[in-house]
Amino acid sequence: MTLPPLRRLAAAALLPLLALAFPAQATQYPLTVTDLAGRQVTIPRKPERVVLQDGRNISILAMLDRDDPFARVVLWNNIPSRADEGFWNILRGAWPKAAAIPDMGFGDNGQVNAEQVMTSRPQLVVAEARALGALKEAGVDQRLAQLNIPLLLVDSFDDPVPNAVRSVELLGQVLDREAEAAEFAGFARERFARVQAGIAAAGTRPNVFIETRAGFAGPEACCFTQGRVGWGPLVEAAGGHNIGADLVPGASGEVTMETVIARRPDIYVMTGANWRGRGAVTLPFGYGGDQGAVAKSLARLEARPGFAQVEAARSGQVFGVWHGFYNHVLNIVGLEALAKAFHPQQFADLNPDETYRTILARFTHIPAQPFLISATAPRVGG
Structure with missing residues (x-):
């Protein structure tokens, strides 16, 4: 049965409350998930060492590892320092150790320093879906697979409206932070539902x-x-x-x-x-x-x-x-x-x-x- 629009909005508003009423269980590993490029990815253990291909995804980690978004990051492309200096200054002011995390120095087109990635001994590499072509061309995906290091693709560019929130939920599941991810996802979807209702009224x-x-x-x-x-x-x-x-x-x-x-x-x-x-x-x-x-x-x-x-x-x-x-x-x-x-x-x-x-x-x-x-x-x- 399809709910009327107002009832759908009411149901969306209840999602955060339901998440609190039924707290998420601890993630069990090994875990197999479908990433935002539709790939099946197996996570053998709880990732404690993470590489970020696109450093802007530190904002997702800020929602999941709230006390310290950099706790798991061992290597990244520090795009905030080059494209969003104000945000970077806030991050390194709040978490000074962030400035010591090695920066591969690339932008958002998919480049990574493969040798740095391998020597940083990651347990998870997180990349934007748009970067997959560049990673394949450089053979990075194959080298990671040979070392049993999972490559997980998130997305806030190709299909940004649903996938930004889905990326939070995906990483929340993989990093054993499902409750934190559900809190934000419920809020964001409720806000989006309000916008859609207003657009429908505008005609x-x-x-x-x-x-x-x-x-x-x-x-x-x-x-x-x-x-x-x-x-x-x-x-x-x-x-x-x-x-x-x-x-x-x-x-x-x-x-x-x-x-x-x-x-x-x-x-x-x-x-x-x-x-x-x-x-x-x-x-x-x-x-x-x-x-x-x-x-x-x-x-x-x-x-x-x-x-x-x-x-x-x-x-x-x-x-x-x-x-x-x-x-x-x-x-x-x-x-x-x-x-x-x-x-x-x-x-x-x-x-x-x-x-x-x-x-x-x-x-x-x-x-x-x-x-x-x-x-x-x-x-x-x-």
């Missing part, structure tokens, strides 16, 4: 163009976007139609300003962070973000040739949001920010800032610090 979907990494390549560059991964599914889940999915054949690509103008987007979104690239126009969202600096940079990017002809610019519907949500376990916060921008009447009471603070306070021991999630750009022409 229409605005056409949205999302310019990812706006300003990163310089003050005149435009317009890099994502199709059916990362920000694309987040736009759709927030109640918009992602124009980029119609324009780029792959995961992402460049679109000309003329093409954007011709598609007449109702809403234009720029993503950014506190990047320090040469020539970059920084949209300093995130930890330590400054509203004034963000407004100034948004105005500069709106001054690019042709931008004033974009439909959304003429109607004052240009927004900015923290870039990191596109590939992050806390993408529910970014999704709420988008939903509020796309459907302001339905989501007048939605507060992404409160959601972010609640997650940190209830499900992690990460110290609370001001975090700038989003902003409205100045109206073009005054």
